Amino acid sequence: xxxxxxxxxxxxxxxxxxxxxxxxxxxxxxxxxxxxxxxxxxxxxxxxxxxxxxxxxxxxxxxxxxxxxxxxxxxxxxxxxxxxxxxxxxxxxxxxxxxxxxxxxxxxxxxxxxxxxxxxxxxxxxxxxxxxxxxxxxxxxxxxxxxxxxxxxxxxxxxxxxxxxxxxxxxxxxxxxxxxxxxxxxxxxxxxxxxxxxxxxxxxxxxxxxxxxxxxxxxxxxxxxxxxxxxxxxxxxxxxxxxxxxxxxxxxxxxxxxxxxxxxxxxxxxxxxxxxxxxxxxxxxxxxxxxxxxxxxxxxxxxxxx
Amino acid sequence: xxxxxxxxxxxxxxxxxxxxxxxxxxxxxxxxxxxxxxxxxxxxxxxxxxxxxxxxxxxxxxxxxxxxxxxxxxxxxxxxxxxxxxxxxxxxxxxxxxxxxxxxxxxxxxxxxxxxxxxxxxxxxxxxxxxxxxxxxxxxxxxxxxxxxxxxxxxxxxxxxxxxxxxxxxxxxxxxxxxxxxxxxxxxxxxxxxxxxxxxxxxxxxxxxxxxxxxxxxxxxxxxxxxxxxxxxxxxxxxxxxxxxxxxxxxxxxxxxxxxxxxxxxxxxxxxxxxxxxxxxxxxxxxxxxxxxxxxxxxxxxxxxxxxxxxxxxxxxxxxxxxxxxxxxxxxxxxxxxxxxxxxxxxxxxxxxxxxxxxxxxxxxxxxxxxxxxxxxxxxxxxxxxxxxxxxxxxxxxxxxxxxxxxxxxxxxxxxxxxxxxxxxxxxxxxxxxxxxxxxxxxxxxxxxxxxxxxxxxxxxxxxxxxxxxxxxxxxxxxxxxxxxxxxxxxxxxxxxxxxxxxxxxxxxxxxx
Ligand code: SF4
Ligand code: SF4
Numbered sequence: 001x002x003x004x005x006x007x008x009x010x011x012x013x014x015x016x017x018x019x020x021x022x023x024x025x026x027x028x029x030x031x032x033x034x035x036x037x038x039x040x041x042x043x044x045x046x047x048x049x050x051x052x053x054x055x056x057x058x059x060x061x062x063x064x065x066x067x068x069x070x071x072x073x074x075x076x077x078x079x080x081x082x083x084x085x086x087x088x089x090x091x092x093x094x095x096x097x098x099x100x101x102x103x104x105x106x107x108x109x110x111x112x113x114x115x116x117x118x119x120x121x122x123x124x125x126x127x128x129x130x131x132x133x134x135x136x137x138x139x140x141x142x143x144x145x146x147x148x149x150x151x152x153x154x155x156x157x158x159x160x161x162x163x164x165x166x167x168x169x170x171x172x173x174x175x176x177x178x179x180x181x182x183x184x185x186x187x188x189x190x191x192x193x194x195x196x197x198x199x200x201x202x203x204x205x206x207x208x209x210x211x212x213x214x215x216x217x218x219x220x221x222x223x224x225x226x227x228x229x230x231x232x233x234x235x236x237x238x239x240x241x242x243x244x245x246x247x248x249x250x251x252x253x254x255x256x257x258x259x260x261x262x263x264x265x266x267x268x269x270x271x272x273x274x275x276x277x278x279x280x281x282x283x284x285x286x287x288x289x290x291x292x293x294x295x296x297x298x299x300x301x302x303x304x305x306x
Numbered sequence: 307x308x309x310x311x312x313x314x315x316x317x318x319x320x321x322x323x324x325x326x327x328x329x330x331x332x333x334x335x336x337x338x339x340x341x342x343x344x345x346x347x348x349x350x351x352x353x354x355x356x357x358x359x360x361x362x363x364x365x366x367x368x369x370x371x372x373x374x375x376x377x378x379x380x381x382x383x384x385x386x387x388x389x390x391x392x393x394x395x396x397x398x399x400x401x402x403x404x405x406x407x408x409x410x411x412x413x414x415x416x417x418x419x420x421x422x423x424x425x426x427x428x429x430x431x432x433x434x435x436x437x438x439x440x441x442x443x444x445x446x447x448x449x450x451x452x453x454x455x456x457x458x459x460x461x462x463x464x465x466x467x468x469x470x471x472x473x474x475x476x477x478x479x480x481x482x483x484x485x486x487x488x489x490x491x492x493x494x495x496x497x498x499x500x501x502x503x504x505x506x507x508x509x510x511x512x513x514x515x516x517x518x519x520x521x522x523x524x525x526x527x528x529x530x531x532x533x534x535x536x537x538x539x540x541x542x543x544x545x546x547x548x549x550x551x552x553x554x555x556x557x558x559x560x561x562x563x564x565x566x567x568x569x570x571x572x573x574x575x576x577x578x579x580x581x582x583x584x585x586x587x588x589x590x591x592x593x594x595x596x597x598x599x600x601x602x603x604x605x606x607x608x609x610x611x612x613x614x615x616x617x618x619x620x621x622x623x624x625x626x627x628x629x630x631x632x633x634x635x636x637x638x639x640x641x642x643x644x645x646x647x648x649x650x651x652x653x654x655x656x657x658x659x660x661x662x663x664x665x666x667x668x669x670x671x672x673x674x675x676x677x678x679x680x681x682x683x684x685x686x687x688x689x690x691x692x693x694x695x696x697x698x699x700x701x702x703x704x705x706x707x708x709x710x711x712x713x714x715x716x717x718x719x720x721x722x723x724x725x726x727x728x729x730x731x732x733x734x735x736x737x738x739x740x741x742x743x744x745x746x747x748x749x750x751x752x753x754x755x756x757x758x759x760x761x762x763x764x765x766x767x768x769x770x771x772x773x774x775x776x777x778x779x780x781x782x783x784x785x786x787x788x789x790x791x792x793x794x795x796x797x798x799x800x801x802x803x804x805x806x807x808x809x810x811x812x813x814x815x816x817x818x819x
Binding site for chain 1: 356359360361364367393394397399400402403405406446458459462463
């Protein structure tokens with residue numbers, strides 16, 4: 001069994017090397033190659049919803065060559081806590097924010113080490129080669145790498161409102177979001193109104209990538225275990241793109257007001273009927289009033305309520 | 307047979323002088339608190355009158371108590387069923403308003419000291435204890451119709467007169483015949499309490515060992531259905547704590563062997579307290595008896611504590627011997643069951659109230675003749691015919707029947723015949739101005755004999771403190787033991803502590819859950 005012997009030797013050698021490296025090298029001097037690997041992992045998990053490397057802008061900018069463009073310190077801070085830098089009015093950050101549809105980059109909760117790994121990866125990444133399929137989490141081999149407005153807006157609307165179910169069992173978008181074109185009452189208030197989301201995010205492709213990656217903590221919590229399929233995404237985005245055109249009609253507001261008034265009227269009538277026997281003045285005051293009437297000349301035996 | 311014991315009460319209305327000492331005693335001990343100012347757990351009403359709250363007896367308005375007519379003609383709450391409770395849970399239209407009780411007030415006494423110098427005497431204006439604002443006119447109080455005050459309105463609107471004939475009304479209003487008596491009221495600690503049944507939160511309960519009905523201040527959720535459910539309007543709502551409150555029959559006093567404060571302080575000594583044994587299995591039948599038989603059905607539910615069978619069953623049911631002994635000495639048992647003199651107030655409400663009243667004798671008719679004030683019709687044969695002429699009573703029997711026997715005049719007439727026999731017999735003994743034949747006739751009509759009459763006289767007029775109040779050791783500890791694991795003196799791991807049971811004031815009651 002020479003083959004087996006060779007394999008065993010190799011394995012022992014590899015283990016020994018790793019062990020030596022572990023023991024000998026201080027943590028800071030880790031091989032850059034290993035870090036880049038970790039960085040690639042993180043990029044695929046957390047960044048692809050908004051960014052590509054060399055494939056153009058989505059919600060966020062194309063990150064090709066970004067390590068040459070910005071100093072490493074800045075990148076470290078920005079990746080670790082973009083919200084804090086925006087709050088501190090970092091000029092570069094603000095400029096980027098305005099350039100990219102005023103959609104702020106969320107804080108992804110990355111540690112300093114993870115941010116470093118990510119930067120290492122960005123520095124080594126070959127344009128295009130490493131761009132992962134957007135739906136890495138769900139469908140391993142997408143038929144269409146960039147689901148554009150090719151979906152069916154009607155189906156998308158049904159998915160959005162919950163009339164049709166998502167295949168993986170996720171909740172309808174309407175549970176948390178409102179959008180134009182789904183009736184007077186609108187949808188949930190937890191997430192933002194999505195009527196103009198496609199224009200805000202700069203196109204259907206960007207929106208689709210965002211939906212697939214679900215980068216915000218709330219979205220992530222909901223969709224991590226019940227991801228959308230590529231078709232569903234395409235359909236929903238197609239619907240959202242249409243909603244942006246249709247806008248929310250103003251008469252919907254009036255219809256809402258009308259419904260509210262009608263509901264109030266029904267409730268009042270029902271309450272008036274249920275409690276029609278109430279006597280807001282109690283017993284004593286009406287009794288005195290009756291007696292006063294009797295004293296004013298009406299027969300002494302006015303009909304008595306029993 | 308399921309024997310239980312109940313602390314029960316008798317009020318002898320002939321002896322009530324309407325002094326309100328009982329009310330003051332109760333007020334000072336229990337309801338002298340914020341939110342409870344308007345409550346009178348004990349109050350004394352003048353009858354005829356509208357009472358407190360106004361016309362509380364009018365169940366057409368207040369919907370208290372029970373009626374027959376549920377499924378298969380069984381008892382149901384007059385107030386509402388489950389669905390009605392749900393529909394009215396946030397707004398109950400049958401509650402009395404604060405005006406029907408009265409708006410409690412105090413006076414601005416400080417002004418008497420602080421007023422600047424001026425031409426007029428400073429006054430102490432009335433201030434509402436609810437809103438804190440000055441009240442310019444006070445229009446009602448807890449006993450506004452006291453001694454027939456404002457009787458043109460208040461006495462006339464007594465719900466018990468709703469069915470009186472024109473003639474009866476006219477006679478009762480006639481000057482010289484006008485009559486009134488006092489009706490002190492506390493919670494009746496009913497056997498079939500409407501308050502308990504109406505509570506959606508299950509916060510009201512009747513203590514098993516002594517029958518006292520209590521509101522748990524922790525479980526009460528302020529739905530206020532008990533206030534409607536009680537036909538006597540003896541649960542109240544504390545607007546400050548947001549909890550219902552009611553008479554607790556001074557259970558802390560009872561547990562330490564004393565009578566309740568209103569009993570103890572009663573000037574007329576009209577009040578008796580004692581234990582009765584009753585059969586819990588008969589409650590439903592007694593409460594759903596036909597209207598005319600309600601009084602007798604309730605008497606039947608009360609058991610004879612001398613009957614060996616009852617004693618054995620009581621012992622088997624775990625009632626301590628001291629309580630059986632107390633039940634035998636109970637003045638309540640004598641008045642209610644042995645002598646048939648004391649009657650429940652408004653038995654037609656079907657809550658089986660356990661406070662009984664000996665109805666008052668109306669005053670004898672009298673008139674001024676040649677400057678001499680004399681009883682009418684006193685002829686040669688003496689007073690007896692007059693005393694026993696019930697038809698000439700100033701208060702029509704019908705009125706009394708409406709109060710104490712659900713309209714059954716026969717029961718009231720029997721009670722009065724016996725009371726008259728006591729009067730005639732004792733007058734013959736003491737004053738000796740009534741012929742023996744008349745005495746015998748009165749005794750026969752009253753269905754009684756000399757021995758019984760003497761016993762009634764003794765308990766009515768000369769009872770000692772111990773005869774009026776037979777409060778046994780309540781043995782609360784045995785009752786509690788059943789609810790908690792046994793005490794463990796070795797590990798000193800006492801699961802119970804003082805104040806843990808009863809009304810449950812582990813902490814002051816507060817609004818909310
Ligand atoms: S009298 Fe007392 S026990 Fe009876 S229903 Fe009213 S509050 Fe309840
Ligand atoms: S203290 Fe006694 S006599 Fe006085 S009002 Fe009260 S019950 Fe009547």
